[in-house]
Amino acid sequence: MGLIVQKFGGTSVADADRIRNVARIITETYRRGHNVLAVLSAQGDTTDDLIAKAAQINPHASKREMDMLLSTGEQISCSLCAMAIEAMGYPVVSLTGWQAGFRTNSVYSDARIKRIDTERVLAELDKKAIVIVTGFQGINKYDDITTLGRGGSDTSAVALAAVLHADLCQIYTDVDGVFTADPRSVEGAAQLDEITYDEMLELATLGAQVLHNRSVEMAKRYGVKLEVLSSFSGKPGTKVKEVAKTMEKMHVSGVAKDKNVARLAVVGLADQPGIAFKIFSLLAKENVNVDIILQSIGRHNTKDISFTVGKQDMERTKKLLEDHVELLGFDHIDVSDQIAKISIVGAGMVHNPGVAAKMFEALYNAGININMISTSEIKVSVLVDLADADRAVQVIHDRFFSEFGTGN
C-alpha cells in the first residue's frame, strides 16, 4: 500500500501500443492500492533522431544546447503516457525534470543530481494522482536544463525512490532480469532470482547494461530495494538487495562483457613519485572516467602506465595528455580500441581464491590472450582482443555455469 517507483526504458515506450502497455502496468499497480510514480526514458529512437538532427547542423554543438535538445525526448514520452493513463480513466500528471525538482550540477550531458525538491511530487501523490516523471534530466543552478548521461533514467528513478522512501523501485526493461551472462549471445545463460547490490554494481560497471552503476550505487547507499524486470513478459524479475539468499551458494553470479573500452598506454614516464597523481588528476578535472589502471616498469629507469577509458573518450584523452607532455614527461602514448573487457562477478568469490585461476584457465584452453588483468574482492576483469570477446564470454560462462548446473 506504499509508494512504488517504476522506471520504463526507451524500448518499453517505443510506440503507441507499448505506451499503452506501460500505462496498463502502472494503472494495475495503482489499482492494487499503491501510490505510483513512473519515470520514463525517451521513446526508442527519439534520442538518436534528435542527435542526428543536431549533427546535421553542428557536429560540435555545445553540450548545453544538446541537453536542451535531448531533454524533449522524455517530455514527449511522459506526456503521451499520461494521455494513455487519462484514457483509462485514472488521475495522472506528467512532470519534467525541473517540475519534479531535480537539481543537478552543471556538467552538461553528464550531470550529477545534487538534490530533489519533492514538494510538487508529494503534492501530486497526496492528491492520489499517478505521477509520470521525465528521466535523465534536471536543471542546474542557472535554471538551465541538464541531462544525467548514460543510465540517467535509472538514476532518476532510484533517486526519487530514495528521497521519497519508496517501498520498491522497479526497473522495467526489455529483458526478464539479470542473467549469468548476456542471454542474447551466450548459450546457457540463466536468470538470477536475486543478486546483491555489490554484484549488480560490478556487473553494471562491467557492461551488463541492465542497470547503470550510478543507479545501483545510489540504491545501495540509500537502501532502495530494486527489481529488474521485463515490461513485456509479465514474469518475475531479479531482485537487487543488500544480501541475496543465493550468495553463499554461488561463487560467481555472472559474466559480463564491455566492448566500450579503449586502452591508453603512457610509455616512458620518469620513475618518480606523483606521476600517477598528475595524470589522473588531470583526467579527473576534464571528466574523463578511467577504469582499469596498471603500472609497470619500463626500460632505462622509466615506467609505463596503462589505463582504460570509454571508447568515446580515447582521442581526447590522448590529446589531453599530449598537450601536457612537458608537465608529465613521457615518451609516447599507445592507444587501442580493438579490445573488450570480460569480467566475472560474485560476492562469494572473496572466499574462493581459485575462481580467478579458473577463469584464466578457460581462456587459456580456448587460446585467448589476456592483455590486462584487474581484480577486486568480488570481480575479476580481463582485457582481451575485441575479436575474441564473444568467445571469451562463452567459454568462461561454460566453465562456471555448465559444469555443475548453476552451482559453479
Next chain:
Amino acid sequence: MGLIVQKFGGTSVADADRIRNVARIITETYRRGHNVLAVLSAQGDTTDDLIAKAAQINPHASKREMDMLLSTGEQISCSLCAMAIEAMGYPVVSLTGWQAGFRTNSVYSDARIKRIDTERVLAELDKKAIVIVTGFQGINKYDDITTLGRGGSDTSAVALAAVLHADLCQIYTDVDGVFTADPRSVEGAAQLDEITYDEMLELATLGAQVLHNRSVEMAKRYGVKLEVLSSFSGKPGTKVKEVAKTMEKMHVSGVAKDKNVARLAVVGLADQPGIAFKIFSLLAKENVNVDIILQSIGRHNTKDISFTVGKQDMERTKKLLEDHVELLGFDHIDVSDQIAKISIVGAGMVHNPGVAAKMFEALYNAGININMISTSEIKVSVLVDLADADRAVQVIHDRFFSEFGTGN
C-alpha cells in the same frame, strides 16, 4: 544599435538548411551591432506529428498534457538554431518559455501572457549573447507548461519586444509582407510598404493569416514597431505602425478571406431583455470566441440571434447552448460551416461611405449572395457560401485595386 526582436515561423525553420538560413539572418543583424533576441516556432511539421502521436493514444487527451507535449516542438527548433549559430562562432543561448520568464494564466492550449520576468533574458543580452526563445509557450502559477494558442509565437515575440522596449520586432514568415489580398489565390495582389495597426488588426482577425490579431493588438497597445518580411527572399517587408504614410491615399488596404468560420443561428428566442447577455456570457465562460453577431426579429414575438465562431468550436457551441435550452428558451439552432468571411479593410474607409456599397456591387455583379454583413470603422465583412469564397475575393480585389492601380 538597439535591441531587435526577430520571430521565425515554422516554415522558416523547417529543416537544417532553413535553420542555417535563420541563423544567418540573426547573426547578420548581430554583426551590425544590434542586440538580437529571436523567437522561434516549432519546425514545419513537428506540431502536426506530435498531435498525430497524441491522437493515436488518446483523442481526448487533456489540454494540460497536450501543452506538455507540444511545447517540445519549439524547444527542439530553438536548440537546433542555437547550435547553428554556435557553428558560425557567435555567442548564443536558447531559452524555453519558462526560462525566458513567460508567466501565463491557466487556460491550457490558449493561455494569455500575464507577465514576463525578464531577468534571465536581460542578463544574457548584457553578456552580448544572441538569445533564442521558444515561442508559443509559458508556465502558469502551478509551474505547469501552457501554450498560447493560435499565433502564439507572434504574441511571444511582440510581448518580449514590448517589455524589453525593443527598437523593432521583425516577423519573418514565408511571404514577402502584407498584400492587398492573398497573392497565392488572387490575381493582381500587391505588397503594401506600410499599414496601420488598426488595418493590420482587421486583416489579421479576418484571416489574412500573416499576423495573428493578438500580437497586433499588443503591438498597438505598447507601440511596438512591427515589420512583416520573408525569411527567404531578403526583400523589404511591410511595416506596421501607428500612422502609415499611405493611409490617406488608399481607402482600402486589403481584401481578406477567412474559411475557418461557422455560423450558428439560435432561432425562436423570447423577445425579452438580457437574452443576448445570457448567451454570450455563457460562451465566454467556456472560452468560445464569437466573431460576427447579428440579431433579427423572428416570427410571433420571438427573435433570432446569429453569430459566427471558429469551425472547431461549432459542435461544442451548439451542444453548450442546447444544454442550456431551459435557461435560454429557444426553438432550435441552425448551424453551417459551409461559409467563408470576406472582408475589406482600410483606415481611409471611415471617410468614404461609398466603399461598402462598392464591395456589395462587385459581389452582386458576380452573382454572389451575401449571408450576413458586419461593419466597423475600418472594415466591412460579409459571409458568403464557401464555394463562392475565392471568386468573391477576386472580384472585390479587382474592383478596388485594378481600376486605378492601387489608388482604389
